[in-house]
Every structure is written in structure tokens, then in C-alpha cells.
Amino acid sequence: MNHLKTLLLMSVISTLPGCHSPKSAGVPSTSGSPAPTVEKAKPQMPQGRLLKVTCRYQGMMMQPFSNFDLQRDTVTGAAKLSFSHYSDDKEYAVSDTLLDAARRIIEEEKMYEYDSHYSLNLDERILDGFNWSFSADFEGKERLFSSGSHVMPDGNGIHRLEGLLFDAAKACVGPED
16 A cells, blocks of 8 residues: 555656656656657758858877868859968968869768767867867858867768868968978
8 A cells, every 4th residue: 555655646746847757767658659759850961052161170290281261252253262381371362163172072971961069978188189170151051060079970071171172272382382
């Protein structure tokens, strides 16, 4: 009888706001109907033209070219590439086909499916590693953004995009490096 009173009291308490039912507390439900699940829509590649893309990768070695920012002027259509050349900031006019190439990489590598952030869940602080970020702005105000510390998403998107912009920056500066 005492066991029955305890079960009845638990049932009443679990219906109060802020309390957890046995189902939400990890105890199997005997109601027979599963809780409804909400599926997250699969991300889609933005349809508009690529207007701006940034790519940053910082590891333990200083690269001759880094911190890339490629953007299209929405009025003239002209494209410019900004980047760091060692410690100097540079900006050059480039062909807008560079934006088309960057868009192809984003699409081929499915970078639009990236999570917003990647990191290791460790108790220790890692002092020697890498971090990165990527963003892309498209016509229609669609935006992609992802970043990470010590972890990369699947695929080669970040490396391919950085390689494309690295090669373009090197071509802008010339053979001095």
C-alpha cells in the first residue's frame, strides 16, 4: 500500500510545471506512443552569387599569405582580394572569376553543411595547435559561417579554399616570395 502511495505521489509531481516525467528523465514510458521527433532540415547551398568570402587559418608557423578576404563590389562587379603578407596588409583588384572558383569549392565540398563551430572537448588547454574560420556572403542575404579550434570538418573545403586564395595572393605580389 505504501508503494502505491509513492507511485501516485510521483505521478502527480511529474505533471507539475518544471518537473520531469519518467519519460523525460530517461525512464521508459508505458503509454505506447513515441514522442514526436522534429527533423532538422538539411542545409542547402545558397542560390545567389557569392559576394564575399573570408578564410582564416592560424597554425604554429607563420605563412607568407594569410587572413584572406575576397569580395565583389555589388555596384561595379569588380572583385578585390585583401590579405596579410607576413605583417603587411595588402589589397589587389582581381578577376571576379576567383569568386566563381571559391563558390565551386564551397558547393563541391558541401561547406554549407558545416557546423557553426568545431572544438575538442578536453579539460586541458591546448597551447600549440590551430584555429580557423570561414564565412561566405551570398546574394539574397544568405550567409555561411564556421570556425574551429584543433578540429577540422570532414572533407577538404578549408584547405582548398585557403589554397585558392593563397595562390591568388602569391600571383598578386609576384615572384618575390
